[in-house]
Amino acid sequence: xxxxxxxxFAGSGGQGLILAGIILADAAISxxxxxxxxxxSYGPEARGGSxxxxxxxxxxxxxxxxxxxxxxxxxxxxESFSKYAGDVKDDGVIIVDSELVSDHSKAKGKLYSxxxxxxxxxxxxxxxxxxxxxxxxLVELSGIVSHDSIEKALLKRVPKGFEDYNKKAxxxxxxxxxxxxK
Amino acid sequence: MAQNIRLMQGNEAIAEGALLAGCNxxxxxxxxxxxxxxxxxxxxxxxxxGVCIQMEDEIAALGAVLGASLAGAKALTASSGPxxxxxxxxxxxxxxxxxxxxIINVMRGGPSTGLPTLPAQSDIMQARWGTHGDHAIIxxxxxxxxxxxxxxxxxxxxxxxxxxxVMILTDExxxxxxxxVVIPEKKDVEIIDTALxxxxxxxxxxxxxxxxxxxxxxxxxxxxxxxxxxxxHSETGFPSQKIDIIQDAQKWLYDKIYKNIxxxxxxxxxLTGDAEILVVAYGSTSRSARQAISMAREDGIKAGMFxxxxxxxxxxxxxxxxxxxxxxxxxxxMNMGQVILEVERNACGSYVRGLNxxxxxxxxxxxxxxxxxxxxxx
Numbered sequence: 001x002x003x004x005x006x007x008x009f010a011g012s013g014g015q016g017l018i019l020a021g022i023i024l025a026d027a028a029i030s031x032x033x034x035x036x037x038x039x040x041s042y043g044p045e046a047r048g049g050s051x052x053x054x055x056x057x058x059x060x061x062x063x064x065x066x067x068x069x070x071x072x073x074x075x076x077x078x079e080s081f082s083k084y085a086g087d088v089k090d091d092g093v094i095i096v097d098s099e100l101v102s103d104h105s106k107a108k109g110k111l112y113s114x115x116x117x118x119x120x121x122x123x124x125x126x127x128x129x130x131x132x133x134x135x136x137x138l139v140e141l142s143g144i145v146s147h148d149s150i151e152k153a154l155l156k157r158v159p160k161g162f163e164d165y166n167k168k169a170x171x172x173x174x175x176x177x178x179x180x181x182k
Numbered sequence: 183m184a185q186n187i188r189l190m191q192g193n194e195a196i197a198e199g200a201l202l203a204g205c206n207x208x209x210x211x212x213x214x215x216x217x218x219x220x221x222x223x224x225x226x227x228x229x230x231x232g233v234c235i236q237m238e239d240e241i242a243a244l245g246a247v248l249g250a251s252l253a254g255a256k257a258l259t260a261s262s263g264p265x266x267x268x269x270x271x272x273x274x275x276x277x278x279x280x281x282x283x284x285i286i287n288v289m290r291g292g293p294s295t296g297l298p299t300l301p302a303q304s305d306i307m308q309a310r311w312g313t314h315g316d317h318a319i320i321x322x323x324x325x326x327x328x329x330x331x332x333x334x335x336x337x338x339x340x341x342x343x344x345x346x347x348v349m350i351l352t353d354e355x356x357x358x359x360x361x362x363v364v365i366p367e368k369k370d371v372e373i374i375d376t377a378l379x380x381x382x383x384x385x386x387x388x389x390x391x392x393x394x395x396x397x398x399x400x401x402x403x404x405x406x407x408x409x410x411x412x413x414x415h416s417e418t419g420f421p422s423q424k425i426d427i428i429q430d431a432q433k434w435l436y437d438k439i440y441k442n443i444x445x446x447x448x449x450x451x452x453l454t455g456d457a458e459i460l461v462v463a464y465g466s467t468s469r470s471a472r473q474a475i476s477m478a479r480e481d482g483i484k485a486g487m488f489x490x491x492x493x494x495x496x497x498x499x500x501x502x503x504x505x506x507x508x509x510x511x512x513x514x515x516m517n518m519g520q521v522i523l524e525v526e527r528n529a530c531g532s533y534v535r536g537l538n539x540x541x542x543x544x545x546x547x548x549x550x551x552x553x554x555x556x557x558x559x560x
Contacts, residue, residue, distance in 0.1 A: 022360060026189045029362050036189070038360040042299060063473040064547050065359050065466070 005144055006067040007055040009134060010084045011076035013042055016131030021053035023135060023153045024145070028057045031149035037065040050080045057144055072142050074134045075101055076116070082106045095137055112180050119172050129169035136173015141181065147174065186365040192327045192356040193218035193260075195363050196286055197226065199334030200258050202366075203373055205284075206232035207255035209246035211239055211265060214298045215354040216288035219260035240265035244272035248281045252410065254376050254401025256338055260286035263296060263305055266312070273347050274313035275412050277435060280389065282341035282399065284334070285349045288357035291542050300542030301354035303465055304517035309349045310494050316432055318439035320446055321349040321494035323465040327361045333491065339374040340446060344438055345396050351493065353516070355466040355544055378404060387417040391434035440495055448491040449500055453479065457486025459554055460508035460532075462501065462525050464490050467514050467545050474550035483558045493521070501528040508532060510557050514545050533560070 007024060009017035018040045025036035035058050042051035054067040070088040074095040075081035081096055085106045088094055092109035097116040104111055114137065120130050132154065139150050151170060158166045190198065197219050200208075208227060210220040220236065227234040233250070237243040240261055247257040261269065266287045276283050289305050291297030305312075309321040320340050324330040330352060337348040379386050379398050388408040390397040400406030409419035414431050416422040422431070439446065452472055454460065459478075463471035468489045478485040488504055490497050505511060505528055513522040514537035522536045537553045539545045 022189070025360055029187060029189050035362060038189075039355065040358060062361070063469040064544075065355060065361070065469060066544060066546075068546060068548070 003059040004062070005057050005142065006070045006072070007057070007138055007142070007144075008067050008070045008073040008084060008088075009053040009076075009131070010073060010080035011051060012080065013049055013051045015051075015076055017051060017053040017076070017134075019157065020131040020135040021055045023150065023157060024055045024139070025057070026156070027145040027149040027153035028055075031152055032145050034059055035062050037062045039065050050077070050083050052080065052084055072138050074138055076130065076134065077101070078103060093141060095134070095141075114176050114180070116176065119176060120169070123172045124165065124169060129166060132166050132169035133173040133176070136170040137177040138173075140174045140177035188363050188365060189360050190327055190331070190363045191218060191358060191360045192330045192352055193288065193358070194222055195327045195331040196260070196334045196350065196352070197222040198363075198365070199331040200284070200338070201226060201230075202368060202371060203256065203335040203338035204375065205256045205258050205338065206230070207247065207250040207257040208233070208259065209235045209237050209243040209250070209257070210259050210261065211237055211243050213240075213262045213265045215290055215301075215357045216260045216262045216265075216286060218357075219286055219288075223258075240268040241272060244269045244276070244283070244285070247283050248272060248276055248279075251281050251283050252399070252402050254403075256342075256376065258284040258286065260288070262288050262290045262298075263292040264294065266305060266308065270313040273319075274315060274317065276347040277313065277317040277319070278315075278412050278414075279410050280345035280396075280399065281347075281410075282345050283347050284337045284341055285347055286334075287349055287351050289351060289353040291540070297542045299354065301466065301544060302516045302540065302542070303351075303353060303467065304520070304540070305351065306493060306515075306517065306520040309351055316436065318346070318436050319349065319494050320344065320346055320439065320492065321351055322448075322491060323351045323493045324356060324491070325465050325468045325489065327356065327359065328363045329491070330356060331363050331365075335371060335373065336448075339372065342374050342376065343396065344442065344446070345399055346439065349494075351465065353466055376401060379406065383407065388419045389415060389417050389431070391430060391438075392417060396438055443495050443497075446492055446495060447497050447500070449497055450487075450489040450491060451504075452487040452489065454486035454488060454504055456484050457504070457508055458510065459483065459485040459558055460504050460511045461485060461487045461550065461554070462490075462511060462513045462521065463487055463515075463550075464493055464521065467516060470545050470547045471514060471550050473547035474554060477547065477551045478554045478558070481555070483554060485554050485558075490521075496524045498524075498528050501525055502530050505530045505532045510560070511535070512537060512550070512553055512557060514539075514550050514553070516540065516545060533557070
């Protein structure tokens with residue numbers, strides 16, 4: 001069970017966090033020969049509310065499919081940060097967006113406040129792709145799958161004509177994570 | 183050759199398993215957390231010449247499935263608690279008229295509208311006794327996405343072989359989670375197909391229960407003409423009030439399932455060989471149980487798990503065999519205590535305790551581990 005690594009994408013419905021989780025899980029099973037389980041939890045509403053998408057990756061069989069001791073979490077709303085930060089490990093990592101999450105009082109592990117939204121606005125011209133930036137950050141920080149694997153899994157799910165846009169979003173995520181890794 | 187591995191959602195695995203089994207008809211009415219089954223089949227079935235209909239409600243959906251099945255289709259419907267409640271009348275009809283069909287119930291919290299997006303295991307007894315009258319049923323509780331795929335294929339086989347409704351009981355966790363599925367070649371999978379009876383139409387008795395064997399259901403339109411009714415009927419299919427026929431007809435619905443339990447039952451044992459504490463768990467909860475048992479073993483506690491995969495008919499013989507040795511039994515369920523009733527009937531005097539979580543959250547390995555610790559010190 002030591003190889004079990006837990007990821008959590010927290011935010012609100014419509015931010016594309018479930019998709020980010022699916023891409024990460026697919027990269028692990030399709031291109032890295034690992035086991036992965038992706039789950040989500042959300043309320044009855046289609047937009048808004050707190051939602052989370054979780055991915056467990058392991059070299060061994062994965063029994064309990066939900067995260068209980070989170071290694072890496074990203075939060076894209078204040079509400080979801082406060083609600084879901086509690087079970088991050090003491091040596092775990094939480095990434096929050098500097099504009100969307102300002103109250104850090106529920107912080108656990110190491111907390112980094114990054115300019116995800118600002119980078120999307122400046123690098124992509126809009127906020128579409130914020131989920132992919134967040135994905136890039138967690139992949140770079142954890143090193144759980146290679147850049148090549150995550151890019152292949154991402155491009156499988158991107159509509160035609162948006163390949164470069166999404167690759168750019170992923171790159172932004174890698175760069176943001178690179179800065180705090182040093 | 184490299185294995186064909188795919189990341190798949192539980193509901194998607196049910197749809198893919200159904201297609202591999204030869205399912206060519208689905209009728210349903212979308213409901214969370216089962217909607218992906220009809221969503222996927224609606225686009226896939228039409229491409230292979232099959233039919234998928236969104237009906238006006240859940241009752242009509244099973245009605246359409248039974249009609250299609252009588253005409254020789256391999257038919258399926260999918261729903262969740264509120265929809266399954268509506269289907270009960272037709273489940274009884276399928277049972278009485280011995281019409282094969284597969285019914286998927288992706289369980290969510292109830293009663294009524296309950297918890298549309300959250301898991302539960304509270305429809306286990308409904309699956310057994312939801313429709314009125316004495317009847318038997320086959321129900322299967324997969325615990326992974328991969329198992330959802332293969333057990334759906336087995337459900338179609340059992341439905342045809344025993345001419346009965348077969349229910350697949352997953353839950354919101356299994357239905358919506360994504361994990362690895364190893365997709366087999368079709369030739370490597372046992373698939374039972376619809377077959378014509380091996381006797382001419384004039385000799386055909388559609389309910390030949392006196393033979394003690396399940397007569398194949400002749401698809402309508404092939405020259406085999408027979409009567410189908412929800413009234414108690416004789417071998418010809420026509421209603422009967424003769425007491426000996428009534429007795430035989432009613433008994434047959436039980437016997438054809440329970441006398442073949444060895445063929446229908448399926449289960450898994452995990453570290454039961456020397457187990458002093460037996461955990462009986464099924465579906466998604468069994469995953470937590472397995473992890474908890476590994477934790478307990480590290481503490482030197484001899485725990486093991488019995489996991490029914492076929493939950494109905496209940497594996498009485500297996501549970502009593504293990505109960506005799508184990509002395510202490512724990513039954514974790516996401517309900518107020520349903521399978522525990524069956525376990526208690528088979529406990530042979532062993533101590534039985536339930537762990538019941540009904541808050542919309544799955545039962546964690548830590549919770550089961552704590553319960554194992556507690557009863558180990560009793």
